[in-house]
Amino acid sequence: MTTELFTPHNIGTCTIPNRLIVPAMVMNLCTEDGFITERYIKYMEEKAKGGWGLLITEDYGVNEHAKGYRCIPGLFKDEQIEGNRKLTETIHPYDSKISAQIYHAGRQSRHLVNGNVQPVAPSAIKDTFCLDMPKELTKEEIHQIVKDFGSTARRVKESGFDGLEIHAAHGYLICEFLSPFTNKRVDEYGGCFENRVRFLDEIYAEIRKNVGPDFPVQVRISANEYLLGGRTEADAYELARHLDEIGVDCIHVSNGMYASPIEKQIIAPMYTKHALNMDVAEQIKKLVSCPVIVTNRINNPNMADTLIKMGKADFVGMGRGSLADPYLPNKAKEGRMENIRYCIGCLQGCEAGLLNDDCATCLVNPRVGREYEKELTKTENPKKVMVIGGGPAGLMAAETAALQGHDVTVFEAKDTLGGAFKSAAYPLGKGELSTFVSSLRKSLDDLNVPVLLNSEVTEETIRDFHADAIIVATGSRPLHLTIEGIDNANVFTAEDVLLGKKDIGFGPVVVCGGGEVGAETAHYLTQTNQNITVVEMQNDILNDMMPLSRQCLLGYMKETGIKVITNAKVSRITENAVEYTDVNGETVSVPAETVISAFGYRAYNPLEETAKKYCSNVQTVGSAIKAGNALTAVREGYEAALKL
Ligand SMILES: Cc1cc2nc3c(=O)[nH]c(=O)nc-3n(C[C@H](O)[C@H](O)[C@H](O)COP(=O)(O)O)c2cc1C
Numbered sequence: 001m002t003t004e005l006f007t008p009h010n011i012g013t014c015t016i017p018n019r020l021i022v023p024a025m026v027m028n029l030c031t032e033d034g035f036i037t038e039r040y041i042k043y044m045e046e047k048a049k050g051g052w053g054l055l056i057t058e059d060y061g062v063n064e065h066a067k068g069y070r071c072i073p074g075l076f077k078d079e080q081i082e083g084n085r086k087l088t089e090t091i092h093p094y095d096s097k098i099s100a101q102i103y104h105a106g107r108q109s110r111h112l113v114n115g116n117v118q119p120v121a122p123s124a125i126k127d128t129f130c131l132d133m134p135k136e137l138t139k140e141e142i143h144q145i146v147k148d149f150g151s152t153a154r155r156v157k158e159s160g161f162d163g164l165e166i167h168a169a170h171g172y173l174i175c176e177f178l179s180p181f182t183n184k185r186v187d188e189y190g191g192c193f194e195n196r197v198r199f200l201d202e203i204y205a206e207i208r209k210n211v212g213p214d215f216p217v218q219v220r221i222s223a224n225e226y227l228l229g230g231r232t233e234a235d236a237y238e239l240a241r242h243l244d245e246i247g248v249d250c251i252h253v254s255n256g257m258y259a260s261p262i263e264k265q266i267i268a269p270m271y272t273k274h275a276l277n278m279d280v281a282e283q284i285k286k287l288v289s290c291p292v293i294v295t296n297r298i299n300n301p302n303m304a305d306t307l308i309k310m311g312k313a314d315f316v317g318m319g320r321g322s323l324a325d326p327y328l329p330n331k332a333k334e335g336r337m338e339n340i341r342y343c344i345g346c347l348q349g350c351e352a353g354l355l356n357d358d359c360a361t362c363l364v365n366p367r368v369g370r371e372y373e374k375e376l377t378k379t380e381n382p383k384k385v386m387v388i389g390g391g392p393a394g395l396m397a398a399e400t401a402a403l404q405g406h407d408v409t410v411f412e413a414k415d416t417l418g419g420a421f422k423s424a425a426y427p428l429g430k431g432e433l434s435t436f437v438s439s440l441r442k443s444l445d446d447l448n449v450p451v452l453l454n455s456e457v458t459e460e461t462i463r464d465f466h467a468d469a470i471i472v473a474t475g476s477r478p479l480h481l482t483i484e485g486i487d488n489a490n491v492f493t494a495e496d497v498l499l500g501k502k503d504i505g506f507g508p509v510v511v512c513g514g515g516e517v518g519a520e521t522a523h524y525l526t527q528t529n530q531n532i533t534v535v536e537m538q539n540d541i542l543n544d545m546m547p548l549s550r551q552c553l554l555g556y557m558k559e560t561g562i563k564v565i566t567n568a569k570v571s572r573i574t575e576n577a578v579e580y581t582d583v584n585g586e587t588v589s590v591p592a593e594t595v596i597s598a599f600g601y602r603a604y605n606p607l608e609e610t611a612k613k614y615c616s617n618v619q620t621v622g623s624a625i626k627a628g629n630a631l632t633a634v635r636e637g638y639e640a641a642l643k644l
C-alpha cells in the first residue's frame with residue numbers, strides 16, 4: 001500500500017531518498033561536555049541501516065550552557081567537529097541523509113544539568129516543569145547567542161551534515177521569544193510579531209552568513225502551544241509564511257512546550273489521537289513553497305503514506321516509531337507490516353528515561369541505545385534453549401536468542417501469549433499494546449521458533465528437554481490477600497474482568513486497589529456501569545503509573561464519575577458490600593454488587609530451582625523475580641538472551 005513513502009523529495013539542495021524522517025531526540029548517550037560517543041554513533045547507524053530517509057540528530061547546544069539535558073552533544077567548539085564527522089561518515093554509506101538540530105534550551109533547563117548556570121529566557125518567567133527562575137537576557141547576550149548559532153552552523157557544515165534544523169519549537173529559547181506566553185519584553189525583541197520573530201530572523205541570517213545560500217536549513221516550530229495566551233494555529237500560519245519568505249528550506253511542524261497540557265504534549269501519550277498536527281501541517285503546506293514535515297503520534301507507515309497522499313505534509317517524522325523499531329522503513333518497503341514493532345505511546349522507556357536524568361530507552365525495544373554492546377549475529381556455539389513463559393520477557397528472550405542462532409522453544413501454560421500484557425491492552429486508550437505481543441509472535445514464527453501453548457512445564461518436561469540453557473519467565477500472579485470474603489462468588493480479578501471472562505452487571509462495583517490495573521479496570525467498566533468506587537490503601541492512587549499517563553487517567557476517572565476512597569484498608573467483603581478501615585480506625589461500608597480484586601501482583605517462580613537441577617545455565621527474568629514492570633521485564637529478557 002505504501003505508494004508515496006519511498007519516493008525521493010528535496011529539502012533545499014538535498015535529495016532525501018524517502019519520506020520517513022527521524023526527528024531530533026535527546027538520548028543522553030553523549031558526554032557531559034558535549035562530545036559525541038561511539039554509543040551514539042551506533043544508535044544512529046542502526047536507523048540508517050533501517051532505511052530512514054533523513055536522520056535528525058538530537059538537539060545540539062549552541063554554547064556550553066545551552067543544553068537542557070546532561071549528556072547531549074554540541075558543536076560549540078571546533079574540537080567537537082571530529083566526532084561529528086565520524087558520525088556523518090558512518091551514516092553516508094547507507095541510503096540516508098543526516099542533519100543536525102541546533103538549539104538553546106532557554107528556560108526549559110536546570111542549573112543541575114547545565115554546568116550550574118542559571119537558565120536564560122526572554123523574560124524572567126519560570127517553566128512549570130524545570131522550575132529554575134531564568135535570567136532575562138540582555139540585548140548583548142541576545143547578540144552573542146545569535147553569533148553562537150552562526151558558528152555552530154558553520155561547524156555543522158564542516159562536520160559533513162546534509163543540513164541543519166533550527167529548533168524554534170517546544171518551548172526552548174527561540175520558541176520563548178516567539179510566544180507571548182513567555183516573552184513580555186518591551187524592547188525590539190518583544191511585543192508585536194515582527195519583534196518576537198526578530199531573534200529567529202537574526203539567527204537565520206547569521207546561519208546563512210556562515211553556511212552559504214545552498215546549505216539546507218529547516219526550522220522546527222510548535223504549531224500550537226495549547227496554553228492560555230500561548231501561540232495558536234493562526235500564529236503558526238503567520239510564522240510559516242514569514243519563514244517561507246525569508247527562504248528557509250523546510251518547515252517541521254510539531255506542537256507544545258513543557259507547560260502544555262498532557263494530551264497536547266511534545267511527546268504525546270497513548271491517549272492522544274494519532275497525527276494530531278496533520279491539519280495544521282496541511283494548511284501550512286498550502287501557504288508555503290518549501291516542503292513540510294509533520295510529526296507526533298504517527299507510528300505506522302501506512303498512516304504516514306496516507307497523510308502524504310492526502311497532502312497533509314511532504315515528509316513524516318516518526319521519533320518514537322524509530323526507537324521502537326529502527327528497521328520500520330525497510331519492513332514497510334518489503335510489506336512486512338506485521339513484523340513492525342510499533343511504538344505504543346507508553347512513554348515508559350523514552351520520556352521516563354529522560355525524566356529520571358538517564359538515557360532514553362524503549363519498552364518494546366530494549367536494544368535501543370545499546371546497539372554498541374553486541375551485534376545480533378549468529379553464534380558459532382548454538383545452544384538448545386528452553387524459554388518458560390510467553391509473556392513479554394519470555395518472548396523477547398526467545399526472539400533475541402533466536403536472532404543469535406540459538407535453537408529456542410517457548411513453553412506457555414495458557415492458550416494465548418502475552419501474559420499480563422494481554423489484558424493490559426484492554427483498558428481504554430491502550431489497544432495498541434497488542435501490537436507488541438503480536439509482532440513478537442510473528443517474529444518467532446518467521447524465526448521458526450516453536451511456541452507451545454497450553455504447555456504447563458513440569459519437572460518431567462524440564463528433565464526430558466535436555467536444554468543447554470533455560471530462561472524462566474513465568475511472570476506474576478494476582479495477589480490473593482487473606483481478607484474475609486475474598487473468595488465470595490461476587491469477587492473477580494481485574495484480569496478476568498478485562499479479558500471478558502466475567503460479565504459485570506449494572507449494580508455498584510468496588511475495585512479494591514487503586515494502582516494502574518485497578519484504576520484502568522474501573523475506567524474500562526465506565527463504558528457500561530456508572531457506579532464504580534475505587535478503594536485504595538495508600539493516600540493516593542496510580543502511584544505505579546508513568547506520571548504523564550497518570551495525569552491523563554486521573555482526568556478521565558474524574559470525568560467519568562469514578563469515586564475514589566484513599567487511606568482505606570479493605571477488611572471484609574460481603575455479598576453486597578466492601579468494608580474498609582479508614583484513617584481513624586473506623587470501619588466503613590461501601591455497597592458492592594461486584595468486587596474487583598486489584599491488590600497487585602506477586603512474582604510467580606515455581607520452576608527456577610527445578611530447572612537448576614537439570615541445567616547449569618538457568619536465568620530468571622521479569623516479573624518472575626519482581627512483579628509489575630514491563631519495561632524491566634522486557635529488558636531482562638533481552639539481557640538474558642545476550643548472556644546465553
Ligand atoms: C526521548 C525523546 C527525546 C526528544 N528530544 C527532542 C529533541 O532533542 N528535539 C526535538 O525537537 N524534539 C525532541 N523530541 C520530540 C520528538 O522529536 C517528536 O516530536 C515527538 O517524540 C513526537 O513524535 P513521535 O510521536 O513520532 O515520537 C524528543 C522525543 C523523545 C521521545
Ligand code: SF4
Nearest residue numbers: 343346347349362363
Ligand atoms: S517507550 Fe513506549 S512511547 Fe517510548 S518509544 Fe518505546 S513504545 Fe514508544
